[in-house]
Amino acid sequence: MKVIVAREVVEGERRVAAVPETVSRLVEAGLKVGVEPGAGLPAGHRDEDYRAAGAEVEAGVLDGGDVLLGVRPPPAERVRRLAEGAVSVSFLPVAEHLELVREFRDGGRTALAMELVPRISRAQSMDALSSQAMISGYRGAVVAAERLPRMFPLAMTAAGTVPPARVLVLGAGVAGLQAIATARRLGAVVGAYDVRAAAAEEVRSVGADFVDLDLPPLEGAGGYAREMGEERARLQRELLAPHVADADVLITTAAVPGRAAPLLVTRAMVERMRPGSVVVDLAAEQGGNVEGSRPGEEVEIGGALVWGGRDVPSQLPAQASRLYAANVAELVLLTTREARVFPDLDDEIVAGCCVTHAGEVRHGPTRELLEG
Known part of the structure; x- marks a missing residue:
């Protein structure tokens, strides 16, 4: 044959x-x-x-x-x-x-x-989804480091101390964990959130802090998160808002094959971020985790740069x-x-x-x- x-x-x-x-x-x-x-x-x-x-x-x-x-x-x-x-x-x-x-x-x-x-x-x-998600997660962290107008790592110099960048990753699947690990290797302080119960241990295993919103977990089939209702999504965004505002970099990775990506971050949440902040939406092709992101484009929302992923593994x-x-x-x-x-x-x-x-x-x- x-x-x-x-x-x-x-x-x-x-x-x-x-x-x-x-x-x-x-x-x-x-x-x-x-x-x-x-x-x-x-x-x-x-x-x-x-x-x-x-x-x-x-x-x-x-x-x-x-x-x-x-x-x-x-x-x-x-x-x-x-x-x-x-x-x-x-x-x-x-x-x-x-x-x-x-x-x-x-x-x-x-x-x-x-x-x-x-x-x-x-x-x-x-498992091609996992292998390609690993590539995307790495790429997402590198894109953020390239575009953030400051260093990721802590630097202690004679001229003073430069604090590390703060990175927040939403979604701790394969892509999210690789984004966390890469940002950590670059010297950032990293926090992460996921709706799955097992995610907290996985996040900590790669050196990041788990953001606990004190919400019940949403476990789905095949290791994916279960789709959430609108009221739960609204409450989750409300609780995430101060963590997003405090981050220099936000990387979102939440996607479920065959479905639109969940909206995790509204435009108003991005507008609260500091000028020069960077948002990387790896789910932009599936509808986006971040309101206003566009696949393959960079847009300004408030003072933040929002990078929408497109053909990310192909990069x-x-x-x-x-x-x-x-x-x-x-x-x-x-x-x-x-x-x-x-x-x-x-x-x-x-x-x-x-x-x-x-x-x-x-x-x-x-x-x-x-x-x-």
Whole structure:
């Protein structure tokens, strides 16, 4: 069977779904690998690197491919060029791509969505959401340090003492914890808040202070926070307001796959921050945790600079690609038997991330969206 590594076509996307190391693993499993010319260049991988790993690199490799690997959802015209019964592996936010889901279904092709991989211990090596969130959290802290018009660390000099910057992180998932750790390494004093009960210990484990608002926790399925009601959200914002006002940097990371990001910080809360403060909203593409943030833009609210994240993992494409490619390879190899890829829907990992297969929509929420 032939596995195709597609060149990404979405503007700003610099990641690639396979790197030479993972190509070698697929070839060792008996699979043929074809790479579109230039697919890895934005992430620092040359065509000759893929050839050395055992891949075929030439135009037209998409035609008749059995397995298509990508980062973003593939264009419908690419899907039609694949073999009958082919498998696609990529991120696939179904609510935004229902026509593409119909294309997969009606063409009898299998679509596996990386964001739907179950959050179970056996699937940790395939958890692309976590690997990419780690990249985003690091990037968010670095962006804040670049834009804050003062140093992060404490400095004791003959001319006097320079106090450290104060950083507040909202959301202590993978992205939040990485943002905390990075800000701490840069010398900032860091506080963090999350609605989940387990978050307090996790926050303290990376050297930050946990902001306790004395509110009941909101635990959801799969390790994510449960959606909160409007009254709880209002009270939470009210209690967070003085902590936001006291911060030099605010980094927000709260997002739930398939849903709009919760509004954690209002414009009025940002306006209370000191002039020169920096706000980094890593959830801007999902609607934003901060009122007024815009994905891919920097805006001024009061005296604060608000940076809205867009394609954040793609801003560090080498490491993001390496991690994502490893996630993808693990999923592909899970479905590979005797040099052929056969999605086993009796496996809870494959069943959990399967959107379409054999002319059916297998993912319940997607099926409801199509029928609604």
